[in-house]
Amino acid sequence: MRLDSGWGLTQEAPAADGEVWVELRGHGAALDDASAGLLTTAVALRNWHRRARYCARCGGVVRSRQFGWATECTRCGHEEYPRTDPAVICLVHDDVGVNGEQVLLARQPVWPPGRYSVLAGFVEAGESLERCVEREVAEEVGVAVRDVRYLGSQPWPFPRSIMLGFAARADAGAVPSPADGEIENACWMPRERVAAAFAGRDPDLLLPGGSSIAHLMLRAWAGADA
Numbered sequence: 001m002r003l004d005s006g007w008g009l010t011q012e013a014p015a016a017d018g019e020v021w022v023e024l025r026g027h028g029a030a031l032d033d034a035s036a037g038l039l040t041t042a043v044a045l046r047n048w049h050r051r052a053r054y055c056a057r058c059g060g061v062v063r064s065r066q067f068g069w070a071t072e073c074t075r076c077g078h079e080e081y082p083r084t085d086p087a088v089i090c091l092v093h094d095d096v097g098v099n100g101e102q103v104l105l106a107r108q109p110v111w112p113p114g115r116y117s118v119l120a121g122f123v124e125a126g127e128s129l130e131r132c133v134e135r136e137v138a139e140e141v142g143v144a145v146r147d148v149r150y151l152g153s154q155p156w157p158f159p160r161s162i163m164l165g166f167a168a169r170a171d172a173g174a175v176p177s178p179a180d181g182e183i184e185n186a187c188w189m190p191r192e193r194v195a196a197a198f199a200g201r202d203p204d205l206l207l208p209g210g211s212s213i214a215h216l217m218l219r220a221w222a223g224a225d226a
């Protein structure tokens, strides 16, 4: 197996007989941690160099510096470093016990039937991460959350994000109201059903797979006590 991630390497290095190119996003779970980290860094840098060819200050052509970790404008000398766009992803559970008995899941209209995940969105300029979690959940499903807690992060270089994982609590009786166009359906899902879906016993519920942080967050919650 050879990994591709929009690098264009399929043109630069065509696959030999019996080889196929696959994407980091869908197949990163096949790599060990060190290899996944190295490839993720390489993909992030490659994406940056492909998209930031001109100076943000004067529009001049930039050239690579510091072995690819920076660029310098050939006209004004301005230095740039790779940018990362923060996005929050939040597992919202109800307020029963410590970890809740139900999780709030939602699906986008473009997803395959039965696919659900937790909510996510980009951090806006000047916004704290906690406020972003509250705003995104309110905007997407109309539910007020509290007790926002940080869980962990995952670089997501598609093209240049980092996913910041949180958990938050909402009233068990809160009724989700999906945002028009953005969210097709949102609902509370009991822990037993999430666990059954991960165990392959619920073909009607498709949860995030692979090594995505959404998968790790949901799997940890499904295995926890309320």
Ligand SMILES: [Zn+2]
Pocket: 055, 056, 057, 058, 059, 060, 073, 074, 075, 076, 077, 078
């Ligand atoms: Zn410049």
